Amino acid sequence: MTLPATAPRIRAKQRLGDRIFSSTALTAGALILAILAAVAAFLLVESVPALTADPDDVNILNGEPFWSYVAPLVFGTLWASALALLMAVPVSIGIALFISHYAPRRLAQGLGYIIDLLAAVPSVVFGLWGGNVLAPAVQPLYSWLTENLGWIPFFAPPASGTGRTILTAAIVLAVMVLPIITALSREVFLQTPVLHEEAALALGATRWEMIRTAVLPFGRPGIVSASMLGLGRALGETMAVAMVLSASGGITFAVLTPANPGTIAANIALRFPEAFGLNINLLIATGLILFAITLVVNMIARWILARRKEFSGAN
Amino acid sequence: MSRTMTSESPEATSFPNPYSAGQLSKGTPFAVLAVSLAVSAIMFWLFQQAGDSDYNVIGTLLVAAILYTIVIYIYSLLVEGTRKAKDRLVTALVGAAFMLALLPLVSLLITVLTNGVARFDLEFFTYSMRNVIGDGGGIVHAMVGTLLMTLTAALISVPIGLMTAVYLVEYGRGPLSRAITFLVDVMTGIPSIVAGLFAYSVFALFFGPGVKLGIAGAISLSVLMIPIVVRSCEDMLKLVPNELREAAYALGVPKWLTVLKVVLPTSIAGIMTGVTLAIARVIGETAPLLVAAGFTNNLNYNLLEGRMQSLPVMVYSQYVSQGAVPQDYLNRAWAGALTLILIVMALNLAARLIARYFSPKLGR
Numbered sequence: 312m313t314l315p316a317t318a319p320r321i322r323a324k325q326r327l328g329d330r331i332f333s334s335t336a337l338t339a340g341a342l343i344l345a346i347l348a349a350v351a352a353f354l355l356v357e358s359v360p361a362l363t364a365d366p367d368d369v370n371i372l373n374g375e376p377f378w379s380y381v382a383p384l385v386f387g388t389l390w391a392s393a394l395a396l397l398m399a400v401p402v403s404i405g406i407a408l409f410i411s412h413y414a415p416r417r418l419a420q421g422l423g424y425i426i427d428l429l430a431a432v433p434s435v436v437f438g439l440w441g442g443n444v445l446a447p448a449v450q451p452l453y454s455w456l457t458e459n460l461g462w463i464p465f466f467a468p469p470a471s472g473t474g475r476t477i478l479t480a481a482i483v484l485a486v487m488v489l490p491i492i493t494a495l496s497r498e499v500f501l502q503t504p505v506l507h508e509e510a511a512l513a514l515g516a517t518r519w520e521m522i523r524t525a526v527l528p529f530g531r532p533g534i535v536s537a538s539m540l541g542l543g544r545a546l547g548e549t550m551a552v553a554m555v556l557s558a559s560g561g562i563t564f565a566v567l568t569p570a571n572p573g574t575i576a577a578n579i580a581l582r583f584p585e586a587f588g589l590n591i592n593l594l595i596a597t598g599l600i601l602f603a604i605t606l607v608v609n610m611i612a613r614w615i616l617a618r619r620k621e622f623s624g625a626n
Numbered sequence: 627m628s629r630t631m632t633s634e635s636p637e638a639t640s641f642p643n644p645y646s647a648g649q650l651s652k653g654t655p656f657a658v659l660a661v662s663l664a665v666s667a668i669m670f671w672l673f674q675q676a677g678d679s680d681y682n683v684i685g686t687l688l689v690a691a692i693l694y695t696i697v698i699y700i701y702s703l704l705v706e707g708t709r710k711a712k713d714r715l716v717t718a719l720v721g722a723a724f725m726l727a728l729l730p731l732v733s734l735l736i737t738v739l740t741n742g743v744a745r746f747d748l749e750f751f752t753y754s755m756r757n758v759i760g761d762g763g764g765i766v767h768a769m770v771g772t773l774l775m776t777l778t779a780a781l782i783s784v785p786i787g788l789m790t791a792v793y794l795v796e797y798g799r800g801p802l803s804r805a806i807t808f809l810v811d812v813m814t815g816i817p818s819i820v821a822g823l824f825a826y827s828v829f830a831l832f833f834g835p836g837v838k839l840g841i842a843g844a845i846s847l848s849v850l851m852i853p854i855v856v857r858s859c860e861d862m863l864k865l866v867p868n869e870l871r872e873a874a875y876a877l878g879v880p881k882w883l884t885v886l887k888v889v890l891p892t893s894i895a896g897i898m899t900g901v902t903l904a905i906a907r908v909i910g911e912t913a914p915l916l917v918a919a920g921f922t923n924n925l926n927y928n929l930l931e932g933r934m935q936s937l938p939v940m941v942y943s944q945y946v947s948q949g950a951v952p953q954d955y956l957n958r959a960w961a962g963a964l965t966l967i968l969i970v971m972a973l974n975l976a977a978r979l980i981a982r983y984f985s986p987k988l989g990r
Contacts (some may be wrong), residue, residue, distance in 0.1 A: 326821060326880050326882070326945070327681065328880060328882045328883065329739055329880055329881055329882045332881075332882035332885065332886075333880070333881075333882070334799055335789055336789045336790070336792045336793035337793055337797065338789075338794070339786050339787075339788075339789030339790040339792075339793060340790045340793040340794065340802070340806045341787075341800065341802075341806075342701070342786055343790055343792070343806055343809055343810055343813065343852065343853075343856070344805070344806065346813075346849060346852070347809055347812070347813060349824070349828075350816070350820065350824045350849070351910070352824060352826060353824055353827040353828055353831070354824060355825065356831070357823075357827040357830065357831075360758050388757075392737070398786070401723070402727060403723075404723075405720045405722070405723025406720075406723050406724050406727055408720050408724060409720045409721060409724045410724075413717060413720055413721070420726070420752050425728070425731070426727060427712060428731060429731050431725070431733065431906065431940055431971070431974055432731075432842060432910075432967065433909075433911075433912070433943050433963075433967070433970060434681070434806065434910065434911075434912060434913075435909025435910065435912040435963070435966070436732070436910075436941070436963045436966060437736070437737060437937045437965050438732070438942070438945070439738075439941065439959060439960065440730075440734045440737060440738070440944055442945070443737070443741075443956070444683070444733065444734075445730075445735050459739075486727075486730045489727055493727075503771040512887050517709055517710060517712070517713035518716075519712055519714055519716040520709065520713070522716075534764070537824075540815065543815040544815070546817065547815075547816070547817020547818065547819065547835055548817075549817070549818060549819045549912070550912045550913055550914035550938075550942060553942075554942070554946070555946060575817045576817055576913065579819055579913075579917070580819060580821070580912075580913050580916055580917070583917050584916065584920065584921070587835075587836065588835070591830075591835060591836075594823075595823050595827060598819065598820050598823040599772045601817055601819075601820060602691075602816070602817070602820045605815055605816065605817055605820075606812060606815070608815070609811070609814075609815035610812055611664050612815075613808060613811045613812060614788075615809070
C-alpha cells in the first residue's frame with residue numbers, strides 16, 4: 312500500500328474498543344471528582360435550612376445562635392486531636408526508628424505487621440475498650456494528678472469520677488492514629504540514602520548521632536505530613552470518642568474534669584439517631600464544618616508530601 | 627549473651643583489652659534490664675502485700691522501663707562518656723516506645739477475648755434481637771446487614787476504583803490525572819461520619835427526611851472504599867513491567883486488549899489483595915451506617931426498604947442503650963466485638979494468602 316508523500320506520519324487506527332475502554336476509564340476518574348463535589352454540594356444543601364432558621368425553632372440549639380453552639384464542638388475536636396497528636400507523634404517516631412534502624416533486620420517486618428494490626432481494629436472496639444477498660448484504669452491516676460499537681464491549669468480539679476475525660480479520649484485517639492504515623496514515617500526513614508548513614512558512621516558517629524544528622528533531617532517533611540494525616544484521622548474519628556468521652560459542652564483546657572467539650576463527629580453520632588426536623592439539618596451543618604476542616608488538613612499534608620516527589624508513593 | 631560474657635571475662639582479668647576498655651560489655655544492658663525488672667517486680671509485690679489490690683503488671687513494666695533507662699544512662703555516662711551514654715538512652719527510649727504501643731494492643735486483645743467468650747455461643751449466631759429483652763438474642767440480623775451492605779459497597783466501588791486506577795496508570799496525562807491523584811488522596815481523609823451524612827442527605831432529598839435504608843449505608847461505605855481501592859490498584863498496575871505492554875503492542879494488540887488481557891491478569895493477585903484489605907477496612911465502620919442505615923432489632927434482607935442493622939452498629943447500640951441488666955447488653959457487645967475482630971483478622975489473613983498463592987509465577 313502506498314502513501315501520499317504529503318502524509319507526514321501514519322495515523323493510529325481508532326478502534327471502537329479503544330474508544331469505549333478509554334472513555335470508561337476517563338468517566339471513572341471524573342466520577343471521583345464528581346463524588347467529592349457531590350459530598351460538598353449535598354451537605355451544603357442540607358445544612359442551609361439550619362443556618363437560616365430561627366434558633367428558637369431548633370430544639371438542640373435551645374435559642375442559642377448557631378455559632379455559639381458550634382464553637383465548643385470545634386474547640387473540642389481540635390483540642391482532643393491536638394492532645395492525641397502530642398502523645399502519638401513522639402511515640403510513633405520512636406517506633407518507626409525502632410523498626411527501621413534498631414530492630415534486627417529479620418524481625419523488623421514482623422514488628423511492622425504487629426503495629427499495622429492496631430490499624431485493623433475497628434473503631435467501635437476501641438471505643439468499647441476505652442470506655443470499659445482504659446477509663447477505669449486511669450481514673451486513680453487522674454485523682455492523684457488533680458490532688459498533687461492541681462495548680463497546673465490542665466490538671467485543675469475536680470477529677471472525673473469515671474475517668475471518661477477528654478484526656479482518656481485523646482489517649483484512645485493517639486492509639487488509633489499511631490499506626491498511620493508510624494507506617495508513613497517508617498517508609499520515609501527507610502528511604503534515607505544509605506551513603507549518608509554510612510558516611511556518618513564512618514566519621515565515628517554513634518547510632519543516635521547518625522540518626523540525628525542523617526535520618527531525621529531527611530525524614531522531616533515525611534514526619535510532618537504523616538502527623539498531618541494522623542491529625543486528619545483524629546479529627547474525624549467518631550465512635551471511639553462518642554463511646555469514651557462524657558461531654559457536657561463548654562470550652563475548658565482542664566483535661567481531667569467531668570465537664571468536657573464534645574467533638575463534632577461524636578456529637579453527630581450521639582444526637583443523630585434521635586434527631587428530627589431541623590435538628591438533622593443542624594447536625595449536617597456541623598458535619599460540613601468538620602468536612603471543611605479535615606479537607607484543609609489533608610490537603611496541606613498531601614501538598615507537603617507532593618513537594619518531595621520521592622515520598623508520594625509512601626502511603 | 628552469657629557465653630559472650632564468660633568468654634570475655636578471663637581476658638579482662640588477666641590483662642586489660644585495649645579494644646574493650648572504656649566500654650560496657652555486650653551483656654551489660656541485658657543484665658541491667660533483668661535487675662531493673664526484678665527490682666520493679668519485688669516493689670510491686672510488696673505493694674500487693676501491703677494493699678488489697680491485684681498485682682499490677684503494667685505498672686511493673688513501666689517502672690522497670692524507667693529504672694532501666696536511668697540506670698543504663700548513668701552507668702554508661704560513668705564508663706563510656708557522654709556520647710555513648712546518649713546513644714544508649716535513645717536506644718532505651720526507642721525500645722520503650724515500641725513496648726508502649728504494644729501495651730494497648732495486648733490489653734485490647736485480651737479483654738475482648740476474655741469478655742467476648744461469655745456470649746460466643748450457638749444462640750449468638752442463630753438468633754436475631756427481635757423481641758429480646760435482657761438475656762439471650764443474637765447477631766443474625768447484624769451479620770446479614772453487614773454482609774449485604776459491604777458486598778453492595780464492594781460491587782459499587784471495585785469497578786469505579788479499578789477503572790480509575792487504569793485511567794491513572796494507562797491513560798492519565800496532564801492536569802486532570804494530577805488532580806484525580808490529589809483528590810483521591812484527599813478523599814482517603816474524608817471522616818467516615820461525613821460519608822454517612824452525605825449518603826443520608828442524598829436519600830433525604832429524594833425520599834424525605836428521616837429516611838434510613840440499607841442502600842444508603844452501602845453508598846456511604848463505597849465513598850470510603852473507592853479511594854482505598856484506587857490507591858491499591860494503582861500501585862499494583864504500576865508494578866506490571868513495561869516490557870509486557872511493549873511486547874503486546876509490538877504484536878499489534880490494541881491498547882484496550884493489552885490492558886484487559888495482559889496488564890490486569892498479571893496484577894490480578896495484587897488487585898484482589900487490595901480489594902480484600904479495603905473490605906476489611908470498611909467492614910468495621912460504624913458511624914456512616916449509624917447515620918445512613920440506622921439500627922433495628924429485626925432481620926432485614928431488603929436493601930431498598932427499611933432500616934438495616936450491622937455488626938459494628940449493633941456493638942455500639944448494645945453499649946449505649948443498656949437495659950435493666952447491663953451485663954447482658956455488655957456481654958453481647960463484647961461478643962460482637964470479638965466476632966468483628968475475628969472477621970477483620972480473617973480478611974487480612976485471606977489478603978496475605980491471596981497475595982502469596984495467586985501472584986504470577988515470574989521465575990521458571
